[in-house]
Amino acid sequence: MSQRSCLSVILAAGEGTRMKSAMPKVLHAIAGLPLVAHVVKAAEAAGATGLALVIGHGAEEMRKAAQKFAPRVETFVQEKRLGTAHAVLAAREAISKGYDDILVMFGDTPLIDAEALGAARQKLAEGAAVAVIGFRPPNPTGYGRLIEKDGRLVAIREEKDCSEAEKKIGFCNAGMMAVAGKHALRLLDKVGNNNAKGEFYLTDIVEIASAEGLDVVATEASFESALGINNRAELAEAEAIWQARRRREAMLSGVTLIAPETIYFSHDTEIGADTIVEPNVWFGPGVKIASGARIRAFSHIEGAAIASNCDVGPFARLRPGADLKQKAKVGNFCEVKQATIEEGAKVNHLTYIGDARVGAAANIGAGTITCNYDGYSKFFTDIGEGAFVGSNSSLVAPVTIGKGGYVASGSVITESVPDDALAFGRARQKTLPGKGKELRERFASAATAKKKAAE
Template sequence: MADVPIAVVILAAGQGSRMQSDLPKVLHRLGGVPLIGHALAGARSLDPEQVIVVAGHGADLVQGAVARLDPDARIVLQREQLGTGHAVRQSLPEMEGFEGKVVVLYGDTPFIGADTLAALASHPADLVVLGFEAEDPGRYGRLVVGARGLERIVEYKDADAATRQIALCNSGVMALDAARLRQLIGRLGNDNAAGEYYLTDLVALARAEGLRADVVTCDEEETLGINTRAELAAAEAAFQARARAEALENGVTLSDPGTVWFALDTCIGRDAIIGQNVVFGPGVTIESGAEILPFCHLEGCHVSAGATVGPFARLRPGAELGGDAHVGNFVEIKNAVLEEGVKVGHLTYLGDAHVGEHSNIGAGTITCNYDGVGKHRTEIGPRAFIGSDTMLVAPVRVGAEALTGSGSVITQDVPDGALAVARARQANKPGLAVRLMASLRAAKEKR
């Protein structure tokens, strides 16, 4: 990144009334994470010294989400929504003593790329605005550029016919020197119909001081802001299309690309194979050569090279699959480590468990990990064989090369190499089935 220190301010105080939601706009999900997560990821691409999020509507919810997504980011409150200039002013106490470049982003603008942000942050002008050539400029503010850079920003309603012909539009994103920001922002006025303090007015103030203002441009798609549910849906479609294209370009096989759904941080190695109708939630890493068969849902998990998952499997947070492990149909794994070569073919739940290498888990096995109050762990040693329909009542350990009989309820540790059978002895009653069914039918006929 540039030699100049960077601080990023993300504006996330708005209610987003057009979303028709009780949830703050920046917490609506895109690519599996809240919109604010995309802005935070963009901010971190600049390797900043500080990231400050300005919250307002639903501040407690926004603060909780930011704490999960980026614990080092700081939250400040804009108690009254008095405009973008007023919002940035709330961040100044957090930047006391900071000397460098301040980049102002928006929590509802998820697609600005790392290269664009780097160009913005490293530009030598005193104030830099991010602009874009709009296919349909519509009611965007126009950027008027002359021989000495950016001359002014003109809102559509204030523009004459000639200015409205300008296709270079304002995204609202800008960068400026921290000292200049402190110098100018206190001079913003609110003499406008909304009675708000607009950040865009800094351009005129800077030019009046003889400072240089300029423009960095990007593709229009990068500046897409989310204001309605329809725009959120369109953004999701754009995000998924981009993620699929990047995966294919990076050597991942997608059997039916249009049915695979990615999260913001999905990481898949080359030569991995992803079947149709696979959904990746946040926090998934798939190593090279692994295969995810159709109709699987993965979140917060790691799949090593050579492993196969599915079809119809679910990997939940904390699932770790070693090399050449196999998780089959209708298997759910949560907070469990499966070492190399483990086979879990079908109809099984493994939670809060560790399974040693080359163990085999029979169909219908369940780790009974929750007692209604706390979670408990199950340990299965290497090369163990767990018979079908085994209930492992945690905390419990099954030793290396041990075996459990089908239908067993294991409540005590099983030593290495031992066979554990925990079920009632079978008793056969000759002829009783026929007599019992005849009695039941007779009783039914009398009713």
């Protein structure tokens, strides 16, 4: 089958009115990736060599989005919504290129897996003209039933047209199918619209192909894989299923998730073996974690690279461009953005490091901030190897703290500090004996007077 070419036609022209959204339904996201992008990934994993996206509502928005997650996809517009077969034929130009297999998929079924698609393609390789993907829902009510006879699929019967015996069938139509390329256009062109809605239904090609004596079969996908998304409640259910799959995958690959149900992964999260993730951690897009790291509770991480044996959190926020080298430490209530924390460096408490480099083995004290933005432009702070920055210091960029430099606590540093130098950037302390008591008495007297005036 690996030698067979395959076109995936993904139907994404529905308006998705039940989502109650101005955005096309298939652009709503699971794990930070649009629904339709999940479908594209599954098609590619199943060996699709061509991609045709049939769009309608929000066509321009869909085109722009598709360029991001599937730059090689061809888009086709279904101008009028006249049924699923009509939608597939909107991609006639792509179908006519002579692919061996045509996979028909839906942009709102993000959990479909490559194995289910591959099984349908395998049936085509074995000689079938049509392979319909079915599933067994807990309650088949409302679904079209797959009617089989002697191992062949003879019809897809909508529930309203089912006999009482057929209604007892638990094997239902998932909507997706594989069609042999040499038969696809001929079968699609034979689909009529002699029905109550006057629409062209893709399911009709089963009986058309059977009437021609062609081999039509059904394959089975899991219930979860076939789930379609119609509203935001179903979107949340699909998100939960996707996250459960990803958590299990992570744990089976050697990652410890202390409270798996509280961890949120993005679609592209990479996490190495022997990493420990404590409860309530959120991974946004673009996170790569090497082996042996520890991500402590309630941390929020996106667009960050974390090397082996790093320690992050609790309550840390790593934003895009954060790059932690081996054994770096970013502690509680710290934020790092567009900055490199080099090997063994420590950023432990209540600190913001942005547009900066923190050198190897440097120590950044609690409450330190890099003042990197003047309201118009960003500036860089370079902190050298082994430097020590005392608590509650402000480093006003652009500025350099040299190798082994020492910044006294409470300093505002506006000029670069040479290697091994000590810098103070604060006003000299002045102590006035007895003035504390005098000040308290004055404040107390004023408060008493204010209270009496109010009475």
